[in-house]
Amino acid sequence: MRHVTLALATALTASTAIAAPQFWNLGGGIEATGISDTGVVVGTDTNSNQYFMWTAGGGMTWIGGVGGNDGYGGQASISNDGTRIGGTNINGDTGLGEMGLYDVGTGTWTNLGGIGGSIDNSTSSGWGISGDGSTLVGLGWQSDGQARAIKWSQGTGMVNMGSSAPDRSSRANAANNNGSVIVGWQDNDNGRQGAVWVNGVQKLIADNDGFAVSEALAVSGDGQWVTGVAYGSLSPYRYNTMTEVFEYLPVASGDFWFPSAFGTAISDDGKTIVGQVRDFGPPFGAPGVIWRDGFGAMTLNDYFDSVGVVYEDGFLFSIALGMSGDGQTFSGVGISPTEGLVGWVVTVPTPSSAIVLGLCGFVASARRRR
DSSP states (O other): OOOOOHHHHHHHHHOTTSOOOEEEEEEETEEEEEEOTTSOEEEEETTTTEEEEEETTTEEEEEEOOOSOTTOOOOOEEOTTSSEEEEEEEOTTTOOEEEEEEETTTTEEEEOOOSSOOBTTBSEEEEEEOTTSSEEEEEEEOTTSOEEEEEEETTTEEEEOOOSSTTOOEEEEEEOTTSSEEEEEEEETTEEEEEEEETTEEEEOBOTTSOBOOOEEEEOTTSOEEEEEEETSSOOEEEETTTOOEEEOOOOOOSOOOSEEEEEEEOTTSOEEEEEEEOSSOTTSSOEEEEETTTEEEEHHHHHHHTTOOOOTTOEEEEEEEEOTTSOEEEEEEEETTTEEEEEEEEOOOHHHHHHHHHHHHHHHHHHHO
16 A cells, blocks of 8 residues: 555544545446546446446445447436436347436436437437436437437437538537536547537537547536547647637646547536546556646646545556546546556545645655655
């Protein structure tokens, strides 16, 4: 285990106002993709290709549904209050995957249908849920074999969000708190270009030089900020849906060279973004990164070290896939030197507490250098 310094331990004991940071190893085959404001983590158990729900107090619960393997598509997402989970579920009548909604209280799935077609094992797939749990977004198949971004909401049902390019596909990846802002991608001559739908109207994302950037993966709770993939650049991006200001974000410094970077999750206020930088090799071999407005970028390992997270020596936080709205709980996939690929969850202190913990670590390091 990493060393817990005396100064840090003393500070934690002396002040009950500072909650100790925590690390959990969720085990092999676990991809944790969503976190509620109440601390419920959801994702896919790739060993059984079904979804799970996890809490620090209750541990792991498998809830059915179907993961993104075997041609189904989709991923688990969760509402802010932790009562509704979105994803993909198999329709027992057709045997095909459909966008689905899981009610935590009743422990039941509701299949939400599609837009008239199917491909392979899929009619539709769920990729994201709004913070209030009223809107699910994803991908549906038309009868002509084209994929389209879709959304389902209570009272309206399933809506085909269309495509702005003839005979090209689109997909919705995430929604803001009330479902009014949806992000994803639109296929066109540039490949998968980042797209934002504000109240159903699509706008494509380009950088300040007019070059298309790739798919949008996450949106802040208020719908103002978007992050996603920037292929061919060393930087993830942040895009403001209100001002249409685009910015490439810095990537953590280090002795590595990776040709692409992306943001996978963004806090409700848009001031914290997590993701990964990627090489051409295996997807989990590179370091995960965090960017914070006013602080810049760090690797996840460096950031967790700075706030006193204790974890297995040699563990690599290779990618963050989920983050709570307050930017204090993170989940993803990492590499354990003893277990290989595993899922993980980390909570960090409040920003004011993190400053105190960081100073404690600095003092302890200075003492060790004497």
